Amino acid sequence: xxxxxxxxxxxxxxxxxxxxxxxxxxxxxxxxxxxxxxxxxxxxxxxxxxxxxxxxxxxxxxxxxxxxxxxxxxxxxxxxxxxxxxxxxxxxxxxxxxxxxxxxxxxxxxxxxxxxxxxxxxxxxxxxxxxxxxxxxxxxxxxxxxxxxxxxxxxxxxxxxxxxxxxxxxxxxxxxxxxxxxxxxxxxxxxxxxxxxxxxxxxxxxxxxxxxxxxxxxxxxxxxxxxxxxxxxxxxxxxxxxxxxxxxxxxxxxxxxxxxxxxxxxxxxxxxxxxxxxxxxxxxxxxxxxxxxxxxxxxx
Numbered sequence: 001x002x003x004x005x006x007x008x009x010x011x012x013x014x015x016x017x018x019x020x021x022x023x024x025x026x027x028x029x030x031x032x033x034x035x036x037x038x039x040x041x042x043x044x045x046x047x048x049x050x051x052x053x054x055x056x057x058x059x060x061x062x063x064x065x066x067x068x069x070x071x072x073x074x075x076x077x078x079x080x081x082x083x084x085x086x087x088x089x090x091x092x093x094x095x096x097x098x099x100x101x102x103x104x105x106x107x108x109x110x111x112x113x114x115x116x117x118x119x120x121x122x123x124x125x126x127x128x129x130x131x132x133x134x135x136x137x138x139x140x141x142x143x144x145x146x147x148x149x150x151x152x153x154x155x156x157x158x159x160x161x162x163x164x165x166x167x168x169x170x171x172x173x174x175x176x177x178x179x180x181x182x183x184x185x186x187x188x189x190x191x192x193x194x195x196x197x198x199x200x201x202x203x204x205x206x207x208x209x210x211x212x213x214x215x216x217x218x219x220x221x222x223x224x225x226x227x228x229x230x231x232x233x234x235x236x237x238x239x240x241x242x243x244x245x246x247x248x249x250x251x252x253x254x255x256x257x258x259x260x261x262x263x264x265x266x267x268x269x270x271x272x273x274x275x276x277x278x279x280x281x282x283x284x285x286x287x288x289x290x291x292x293x294x295x296x297x298x299x300x
Contacts, residue, residue: 008256013252014249019203019265020044020071021276026050027059029273030066036277039067042100044266047073049108053088060096071136074105082124085112101127102136102173105108119158123239128166135163139172139199141186156195163197172197175264176204180250184258191261200264201251206243206279207271243279 020042027152033043045059060070072092092098103118106169115121118137127135137159144152163170177183183201190199251259269276274287 009252019267025056032273034146042069045072047075055089064096071100073102077111080113100134139174173200174202176202198263199261203244205269205276207266242299
């Protein structure tokens with residue numbers, strides 16, 4: 001049993017070393033990304049309120065030229081028409097060879113066009129028509145302010161059914177937490193309700209406690225935020241310099257059955273890409289070491 005636990009921990013550490021990161025649609029972080037992350041890294045591209053999808057396409061194409069794997073967000077409520085959606089998807093495929101998307105509703109209350117939710121995008125049929133190989137959807141281990149827990153689980157089951165019917169693989173990318181317990185409990189709930197989709201765990205990258213709290217409030221992170229606030233006086237330095245070690249170690253120490261759905265990690269670089277890359281290169285709790293990042297990995 002101990003050998004199985006160790007193998008599970010090592011598997012998670014390997015996945016962590018290969019974590020994806022994200023940049024804004026403006027593309028101004030490309031130089032910092034090249035200096036700190038190796039080509040081949042998966043990089044998601046945010047789609048914030050007011051973004052023009054043409055910027056997302058340009059940034060995706062620049063990432064592809066630099067050797068990265070772009071994964072654009074697609075915010076349903078920001079798309080003005082079915083024609084705009086078709087153009088966005090066609091450009092992503094043709095100009096940036098994008099094969100994976102992260103579907104989100106978007107952080108605005110009123111839709112700019114006919115798409116009110118990410119499922120509306122999926123039901124358009126355009127994802128399959130344009131040959132996308134994979135779709136990611138959001139998961140919220142600590143809940144979502146606009147969805148009840150039962151509704152969220154039903155929604156994920158519906159996504160699982162959509163994937164089976166359309167033949168497009170789906171995985172879940174989670175919101176970040178400051179503790180591993182909510183994540184492990186959420187993974188148990190998924191199993192108990194028959195949600196068998198692979199899961200990528202979101203982690204809050206190294207940043208000041210004030211920055212972490214700001215993003216947590218914006219993103220609706222719940223109980224673990226209160227725990228983080230209670231520990232800021234004691235762990236503020238740890239959270240600033242070494243990142244989400246407590247969450248990563250908590251997952252690595254969990255029984256293998258509790259983490260079998262985890263197939264990857266995604267790092268939200270709230271304190272910048274350089275700090276995120278440095279944290280990924282640091283020695284982990286089990287003594288493993290992430291491989292060197294990019295040619296500029298040693299820069300500070």
